[in-house]
Amino acid sequence: MPQINAMIRVLTSLVLVLFISTATTNHLIANEEHAAIDTVSHKKFNTGDLIFNHIKDSYEWHIATIGHTHISIPLPVMVYSQVSGFHFFMSGKLHHGTESYEGFKVASEGKYQRKLVEIMADGSELRPWDFSITKNVTSLFVSIALILFIFLSVAKRYRQNFARAPKGIQSWIEPIVIFICDDIAKPSIGKEKYERYLPFLLTIFFFIFINNLMGLVPIFPGGANLTGDISVTLVLALFTFVITSLSGSRDYWVHLVNAPGIPLWLKLPLPLMPIVEIMGVFIKPFVLTIRLFANITAGHIVALGFYSLIFIFAEKSIIAGYGISVLSIAFTVFMGILELLVAFIQAYVFTLLSALYIGLALERHSHPAHA
Amino acid sequence: MGLVMPDFGLFFWMLVSFSLLLFVLKRFAWSPILKALSDRENSIEDALKSAETAKLEMLTLQAGNEKILKEAILEREKIVKEARELKESIIHDAKLEATIEATKVMESAKSAIERERAAAVNEIKNLIANFSVEIAETILKEKLAEDNRQKELIQNYIDQINLN
Numbered sequence: 001m002p003q004i005n006a007m008i009r010v011l012t013s014l015v016l017v018l019f020i021s022t023a024t025t026n027h028l029i030a031n032e033e034h035a036a037i038d039t040v041s042h043k044k045f046n047t048g049d050l051i052f053n054h055i056k057d058s059y060e061w062h063i064a065t066i067g068h069t070h071i072s073i074p075l076p077v078m079v080y081s082q083v084s085g086f087h088f089f090m091s092g093k094l095h096h097g098t099e100s101y102e103g104f105k106v107a108s109e110g111k112y113q114r115k116l117v118e119i120m121a122d123g124s125e126l127r128p129w130d131f132s133i134t135k136n137v138t139s140l141f142v143s144i145a146l147i148l149f150i151f152l153s154v155a156k157r158y159r160q161n162f163a164r165a166p167k168g169i170q171s172w173i174e175p176i177v178i179f180i181c182d183d184i185a186k187p188s189i190g191k192e193k194y195e196r197y198l199p200f201l202l203t204i205f206f207f208i209f210i211n212n213l214m215g216l217v218p219i220f221p222g223g224a225n226l227t228g229d230i231s232v233t234l235v236l237a238l239f240t241f242v243i244t245s246l247s248g249s250r251d252y253w254v255h256l257v258n259a260p261g262i263p264l265w266l267k268l269p270l271p272l273m274p275i276v277e278i279m280g281v282f283i284k285p286f287v288l289t290i291r292l293f294a295n296i297t298a299g300h301i302v303a304l305g306f307y308s309l310i311f312i313f314a315e316k317s318i319i320a321g322y323g324i325s326v327l328s329i330a331f332t333v334f335m336g337i338l339e340l341l342v343a344f345i346q347a348y349v350f351t352l353l354s355a356l357y358i359g360l361a362l363e364r365h366s367h368p369a370h371a
Numbered sequence: 372m373g374l375v376m377p378d379f380g381l382f383f384w385m386l387v388s389f390s391l392l393l394f395v396l397k398r399f400a401w402s403p404i405l406k407a408l409s410d411r412e413n414s415i416e417d418a419l420k421s422a423e424t425a426k427l428e429m430l431t432l433q434a435g436n437e438k439i440l441k442e443a444i445l446e447r448e449k450i451v452k453e454a455r456e457l458k459e460s461i462i463h464d465a466k467l468e469a470t471i472e473a474t475k476v477m478e479s480a481k482s483a484i485e486r487e488r489a490a491a492v493n494e495i496k497n498l499i500a501n502f503s504v505e506i507a508e509t510i511l512k513e514k515l516a517e518d519n520r521q522k523e524l525i526q527n528y529i530d531q532i533n534l535n
Contacts, residue, residue, distance in 0.1 A: 057381060132380055159407070177405075195405075199401040230374070231379075232381065235382060
């Protein structure tokens, strides 16, 4: 069934290049013939690989694969190897991870799968210090540029005349800013001190929200799974952790070690409660990290899972593939709408919990017998 | 496992760029935006407050106006009343004075009449006396034409004188 396999390939491409202009159509048809000949080397459709290739970071920005032609944006690779020092080259030199360059290769399996490793003389793999501008780092820079552009231009308008009614993007920003001010910061932190923490809360909210939204856009510069990357959510949670710890009042630290209103046998001789309390300090940012990462990654996985259904069914029968595509696309559209909601909710939850943690750390207890 | 292991490179870039983003936004975006928002909130609050005070002022002004109007009406009534009283008293006084004057005139007229009458009576008396003397003269002239009669009379007179 070479024709069917070829059709599957074309369909894969079709879905992935949904947003590419018709200019590539000719190319597509040319590759169809090419793919039809090249069926022997054709691998089975692997859903796991497709999904993981998408949600994991990569050294190039893959846009589409048409036949055997990968369309991707090469990104700079910057590594410091303990053995061979600094290396700087564009990821195009790696030929989509199939070839090695200057002794470096993207590991295809094992501990460092999808990561750049240096192949040592004995064939072992060594992971260098990797400062590469990967897909997610690029997405990070693009989103930061976008955020700066939006908020600096909005700030300019405010600076010109504060009394003017909001206009354009300003009227989109303003209710959210006021919402974070009045409904997150004020009730969680308290009226006296909330202003100090507002810039941080606003920044994490808009950073997460805009990156969540960019993750939903299927084509460059969107589509990277930035807020679904644990490194990014970890940094965000670390900021909350550091700010919480730095603003902790005396009561906050005392309560960690000696929580009032708890029976003494829970503290001595085995300091059960202090252990739980101190664990809680670290669990809070950990939970923040995991929640955002898991929610966004799950959204991407589910959306890709629905798309993959088309190709899984099409491997059995092309008709089934077409049939299921209707359902898949309907579900993906539904998921997309749900993810829009999730994008907002996760940004809101992260900001709210950060504000709550800061508020808890700031709290002063006037009466010692506090349960 | 690879999915939940933080990646050093991305962690590093995220740390650096998010710190920078936080700093730049705080300095150049959030402070002017939040300041503008609080300024606007304050100006709206002020405007509302001043509108409220203006309303109150209007009310007090209205109440003042009403009070002044009421007072003016009272004043007018008082003035009218006073004027009426004044009029009545003037009329009363004038009447009184006129009566007194009239009485005076009457009295003087009466006394004048009295005087005139007395004078007239006197004159009449004089006239009557004169007439009587003239009549007596005439009568005497006629009676005393005879001598004995004259002698008799003289005798009478002499008698009377002796007696005195």
